[in-house]
Amino acid sequence: MNIKYFNHVRFYLTLLLLTAFFTDFSVAAYAQKITLQTHESNLKTIIKRLENQSSYRFLYADDMLENTYPVTLSVKDKNLKDVLIDIFQGQPLTFQIENKTIIIKNKQQQLGTISGTIKRIDDNTALPGVTIKIVGEGLDLLTVSDPKGNYTFADVPYGTYQLSYSYIGYLTTASMIHLNTAKLNQNMTMRLADARLDQVVVIGYGAKKQKDLTSSISSINQEKLADFSNNAATFESILGGAAKGVLVTQNSGAPGSTAKLNIRGITSPLSGSTNEPLYVIDGVPFFIEGYSDFPTINPLSNIPISEIESIDILKDAAATAIYGSRGANGVVIVKTNRGKKNKPFTISADYTHSVNNPTHMYKPLSAEQFKDAQHSIIQNTIDGINDGKIDPYEAYYNQIPAIQQIAFVSPLADDGYGTPLKYRYDGLNNEAFGKANTDWTQIIRKKNARTSQFNLSLNGGSDNSNLAFNFNAFDQEGLYINNGLKRYSSRLSFDSNVTDHLTAGASLSYAYNTLKYGQQLFAEGNTKPWLVRPDLEAYDADGKFNRIDGTLMYGAPVMLSSPLAQLSNRGINNMQQFLGAAYAEYEVFQHFKLRGDISIASYNGTAHIFAPTYTQDDYTAFGTNLYATLNTNTSNNSNTSLNFRADYDWKKNGHQLYAMAGFGFDRSKNSGDSNSYEEFPDDEILTDPGSAARNTFFTYFRTDQGLNSIYSRLSYKYKDRYLAEANFRSDESSKFGPGNKRAYFPSLSMGWRINNEQFLQTVDWISDLKLRLSWGNTGSTNISNFLYRQFFVRSSNDLWAGKPAIVLDLNVPNRDVKWEKTREYNTGLDFAFFNNRFTGSVDLYDRYTTGALAPAPISLEAGSSTYSANIIDMSNKGFEIELAYDLIKKRDFTWNLSFNIARNRNKIEHLNGANINTYSLDSYIEGYPAGTRKGYLVEKIFDSQAEIDELNSSSPTGYYQNMATGIGDYKYRDLNGDGVINTNDRQVIATAQPKYFGGFYNRMHYKNFNFSFIFQYSKGAAAVMDDFQTSLFGMLGQSLQQEIYDDMWSPTKPDAHFAKITYYDPASNSRTSDRLVYETSFLRLKNINVSYALPTALTEKWSIKQISVFASASNLWTITKWPGLDPEFTGTYITTSTSSNDAYPMSKTFSLGIKAAF
Missing domain, CATH: 2.60.40.10 (Immunoglobulins)
Structure with a gap:
């Protein structure tokens, strides 16, 4: 056999067999029929099902299937290979069939x-x-x-x-x-x-994002603060018009003066509280009203506005209940700048120079106008005597002797016994008047008073720590002579991640203030600069202060100190303030933390004012000596707070839970003394207390008080849609007796972020929509200490064996005195539309206070004056609205507008027999707001004696008003129709509470330019212009207000607004009436600011990060009908702001400055 042939045959036969084998396999694979129905099944499950339906096995590594996708497939009697192709479509894997094995392998990446x-x-x-x-x-x-x-x-x-x-x-x-x-x-x-939704808001014992809030909180961020800070002395003064629902009143333009804040009305009108909020500065709490020993230095002014990062104002009970007994009037939380971690250290410096002038000053009468006014008063008085309106016997002994000192008056007829019945008036005696024409309001002024402020700051940090430091120097000249404030303050804060689980930090601040003044409010109302007679020189021939002859005003030879002399007294107030806070926070395990805080606040001050003999009122005509006097005061106030708390937060499947529980201790100590001295060897050198001849007044006080607290919070959020929060606090105060020391303050709030619901997802124009509901209770301990106890006190004047006598305190104790409690409901809606270009919020609230303290009725036999009890119920209802719109919102150009309005209806619901003293009787009337004034309604000015006679004849007393009423006098309305005018014919004619108030804010930014302004307004409040009352009393030797002089009745001006003026006002035209009431409504351009930041390309050449220059002005103009110095100057406290109290004008300020960062 041919071996070569055999080999060829064997080769082809083998090839044929192999081909047949693989062909048979392929056909078998295609012949395998698969029926499979699966939905979102993983690949491993499907492989097992395929192995069960076929004779094939899969070869793969388990981790190869981890990143595969679920398979959904439905096939019936389909070839295996086709099914495999469907299964591995889109998978990161592919397959290869080898014999009865299917090998799975990764696809080649595309x-x-x-x-x-x-x-x-x-x-x-x-x-x-x-x-x-x-x-x-x-x-x-x-x-x-x-x-x-x-x-x-x-x-x-x-x-x-x-x-x-x-x-x-x-x-x-x-x-x-x-x-x-x-x-x-x-x-x-x-x-x-919408950046505001992610803005972090500081709340009690924590912080939240704006979008998660369920309570009513107003916030002022650093950007807005920067627009106002250039020429404002204190941060609380800039809140007026800027913070929704916060009523801010500036009671004086004097250096170091305070602004009064009121949040949602008055809750305790007669307890001695000024109804101001609690302030928390970097965790350090204090009440501004607790430091009344220093009325001319404001502790809040020690915080430079440029160093404030944010101000958050907690208003409803859901926000403030966590502060318990201190939250009834709201809480203002101030957070200052702290170092920024992972930021290179930056040095910042800024300098501001300002010029201040009064926004408004009274225009006093000229010397000729003054003499003409004196002539009118004398003429009206003589006419009244001659017409039988003024008792001739009273006139003979009182009015006529005074008139004859400055006018020619002689008797015409007498009663036959030597008492004149009528007189002839022959004009003024020019020799009784001076030759000067002095404008006292200008003499005491300091024109273009200067203010300068310098800030130096350091800020930065590393991965684990941060540090911030600030130094501030402030120097302000007052608008009056011999008046100014200097302040030096520094602040240091740091935070550090000590370990991976432990964080600690601290903040320290110190401030030293020196206030120089002569007299803040003029000692005598009759020596107010605009009422002092202008015909006198300010100085005599020897260059000494001229005194004002008060004989005509007082009916006795009194020489009064002039306004210029009063301002030349030597007064100095020094105050040191220290605030310190430290904390440590330890993360026990994930989501669970423990935290401890300690804060200390200390205020120590001394004050003294020396009045030399040449600035004293001179009573030597009465046989008394003229002495220099010295008044001194010291005060030491401290508060220490300790807080410990645990925090836990948990998140899962859209649920978010936060829980916090803690306890705290607060201890306060207040002490001080006051002394008065007189008769010193000289007026310039030996003026210390040891040089005085005697100590005429002395008092000392010391009070210690404590507060123990437990508090908790539970917050819940679900899928950023549904929000809920519960707060609880219990306080135990030393101010209350056994059985009443502890009180409980719960709150509950809920929120619904409707915009995150599925049914609103297709509504593009709604960017945010949140509904808020809240309820809560708060309380107040702003009352005197230990009202439940009787004390012995050291007498301030009585001596026993050369030492102060110990006497019984006249205050009757009330062992059942309790907490003042306030319940509040709040409904709110926050919204943002059109891609957050139009935003706003609306709040409706109902606040009710029960058991506010007030003097209670007490029998005369008790021999005491005061008994305090929880007997007043107050309500406050209102709304707050804030709207903002981004008119232009582009990369290099933004224009933002915002507007806010608020209304609060305050009402004394029940007095429950409160024994209100006569002075305050008209300010607190059941059914009316606190701070009202009652008075008479003027129908007209009498122009007919026949009408007066007819009214007198119909009166049961013989006189409709009184005997002196004549033509030119007011006709008061007889409200009860009994034919006689008396106190029963008075009604409420003015209220301190505005009907609504708010502000309008504008901010424009174009490239490196910023321009902003803010308006503040108030509408509906009114006050009695007391200075006009003084003028209408007709005091000879005293000038008149210009408005009175221009519009007082005379025979040639019968349509005047004011009645005629008669010496000593026998017809009672000066009694409180609606003719003296003026609206204190106003619209004020409060602040305007322009700034420019130099291009970075330019500043970098100088190795400076940023340089900006600015110009600003405040209180540029005010539209108001109030005739006084300023419509906000209508009272010392918000609760009684119904009378003029405006001896120190508001400042109109122009500022220039520069800021740089290195």
């Missing part, structure tokens, strides 16, 4: 490119610097868009990915993409985020 352009949705301009992230298929890549908004990811494996876009100030956007082509174009438009 790569593609993802690119696109990112633009703003509002103006379609490119958005550079956007962070783009691609995640999926084991891939995690990051890139940033270029200046044209373009981005590219190259060599990306085919697959499904999540693509996200993020940029500061814009909403983060994410989408799923499937890359199965070489090039995928993915463009994106981004919209601006």
Whole structure:
């Protein structure tokens, strides 16, 4: 046999057999029929089902199936290979059939490119610097868009990915993409985020994002503060018009003066509280009203506004109940700048120089007008005597002797016994008047008073710690001579991650104030600068202060100190303030932390004012000596707070829970003394207390008080839609007796973020919509200490054996005195529309206070004056609205407008027999707001004696008003119709509470320029102009208000607004009436600011990060009908602001400054 042939045959036969074998296998594989129905099943499950239906086995590694996708498939009697092709479609794996084995292996990667352009949705301009992230298929890549908004990811494996876009100030956007082509174009438009939703708001013992709040809180951020800080002395003064629902009144323009804050009305009108909120400065709590020993130095002014990061004002009970007994009047939380971690240290400095002048000053009468006014008063008085309106016997002994000192008056007829019945008036005696024409309001003024302020700050930090330091120097000249304030303050804060689980930090601040003054309020109402006679020189021939002859005013030879002399007294107030806080926080395990805090606040002050003999009123004509006097005062106040708490937070499947519980201790100590001395060897050198001849007044006080507290909070959030929070606090106070020391303050609030519901997802114009509901109780301990106890006190004047006598305190104890409690309901709605361009919030509230303290009725036999009890019920109801709109919102140009309005209806619901003293009787009337004034209604000015006679004849007393009423006098309305005018004919004619108030804010930013202004307004309040009352009393030797002089009745001016003026006002035209009432409504341009930041390219050449210059002005103009110095100057306290109290004008301030960062 041919071996070669055989080998060829064998080769082809083998090849034929092999071909037949594999052909048979292939056919068998195709012949295998599969029926399979599955939904979202994993690949491993499907493989097992295929093995059960066929004779094939699968070969693979388990970890190969981890990144595969679920399979949904429905086939019937389909070939196995076709089924396998369907199953592995889109999977990162492929298969290969070997004999009866199906081998699974990874696909060979295919790569593609993802690119696109990112633009703003509002103006379609490119958005550079956007962070783009691609995640999926084991891939995690990051890139940033270029200046044209373009981005590219190259060599990306085919697959499904999540693509996200993020940029500061814009909403983060994410989408799923499937890359199965070489090039995928993915463009994106981004919209601006509503930054306020993510803004962190400081709340009691914690912080929350704005979007998670369920209570009513107003916030002022650093940007808005920067617009106001350039020429404002204190931060609370700038809140008026800027913070929704916060009524701010500036009671004086004097250096160091305070602004009064009232949040949602008065809750305790007669307890001695000024109804101001609790302030918490970097965790250190204190009441501004607790430091009344220093009425001319405001502790809050020690915080430079430029160093404040945020101010959060807690208003409803849900927000304030966590502060318990201190939250009834709201809480103002101030957070100052702290160092920023992972930021290079930055040195910042700024300097501001300001010029101040009064916004308004009274225009006094000239010397000729003064003499003409004296002539009118004398003429009206003589006419009254001659017409029988004034008792001739009284006139003979009182009016006529005084008139004859400055006028020629002689008797015409007498009663036959030597008493004249009528007189002839022959005009003024010019020799009784001076030759000067002095404007006292200008003499005491300091024109263009200067204020300068310098700030130096250091801020920065590393990965584990941060530090901030600030130094501030402030020097303000007053608008009056011999008046000014100097302050030096410093602040240091730091935080550190001591270990991975332990964080600690502290803040320390110190301030030293020196206030120089002569007299803040003029000692005598008759020596107010605008009422002092202008015909006298300020100085005599020897250059000494001229005194004012008070004989005509007092009917006795009194020489009064002039306003200029009063302001030349030597007064100095020094105050030192220390605030310190420290904390340590330890993370026990994930989500659970323990925290301890300690804070200390200390205020120590001394004050003295020396009045030399030449500034004293001279009573030597009565045989008394003229002495220099010295008054001194010291005060030491301290408060220490300790708090310990535990925090736990938990998140899972859209649920978020936060729980906090803690306890705290507060201890306060207050002490001080006051002394008065007189008769010193001289007026210049030996003026210390040891040089005085005698100590005429002395008192000392010391009080210690404590507060123990437990508190807790539970917050819940579900899928960023449903919010709920419960707070609870219990306080135990030393101010109350056994059985009444402890009180409980719960609150509950809920929120519904409606915009996150599915049914609103297609409503594009709604960006945010949240409904809030809350309820809670708060309380107040702003009352005197230990009212439940009887004390012996040291007498301030009585001596026994040369020492102060110990006498019984006249205050009757009330062993059942309790907490003042306030219940409040609040409903709120927060909204944002049209891509967050139009935002706002609305709040409605109902606040009711029970058991407010007041003097209770007490029998005369008790021999005491005061008995305090919980007997007044008060209500406050109102609304608050804030609206904001981004008129322009572009990259280089933004224009923002905001408006807020609030209304509070305060009402004394029940007095329950409160024994209100006569002075306050008209200010607190059941059914009316606190701070009212009662008075008479003027129908007209009498122009007919016949009408007067007819009314007198119909009166049961013989006189409708009184005997002196004549033509030119007021006709008062007889409200009860009994034919006689008396106190029963008075009604409420003025109330201190405005009907509504608020502000309007504008801010424009164009490239490096900023321009802003704010208006503040108030409408509906009214006050009695007391200075006009003084003028209408007709005191000879005293000038009149210009408004009275221009519009007082005379025979030639019968249509005047004011009645005629008669010496000593026998017809009672000066009694409180609606003719003296003026609205204190106003619209004020409170602040305007312009700033420019130099280009970075320029400042970098000087190695300076930033330089900006600014110009600002405050109180530029005010529209008001109030004739006084300022419509806000209508009272010392908000509860009684119904009379003029405006001896010190408000400042109109112009400022220039520069800021730099290195």
